[in-house]
Amino acid sequence: MYATNGEAWQPIGLSTVHSDQRKQVADYVILLGERRGEGLGTEATTLTLDWAFNVVGLRNVTLEVWEPNKAAIRAYEKAGFRIVGVRRQGARWLGQQCDEIIMDAVPEDFTGSVVEHHLHA
Secondary structure, eight states: OEEEOSSSEEEOEEEEEEEETTTTEEEEEEEEOSOTTSSHHHHHHHHHHHHIIIIIOOSEEEEEEETTOHHHHHHHHHHTOEEEEEEEEEEEETTEEEEEEEEEEOGGGOOOOSHHHHHOO
């Protein structure tokens, strides 16, 4: 992912899916740098889901997020993910044991498509 400061493009992070094409499923991964809190995570997640569902043809994308990371959970929900489970005490956050939230997204619940709009235009 890149963003511009008005003069030059700067790398700000990465979002991708690790897919199993045979089963049409994937795990979602996002890494953001110092520009958290600007809506970039929601935008990157939405665009990645759009690509996964409407270009690659995946049927389910999952992710894991630590329960104290409320901002990330909100961003994922805005992009189309839903909470589907909890791995109790499955992670560590700032040195403390915490729950790991399991989320997934499916094409039927995804409404943020840019690709689909262009395919049917």
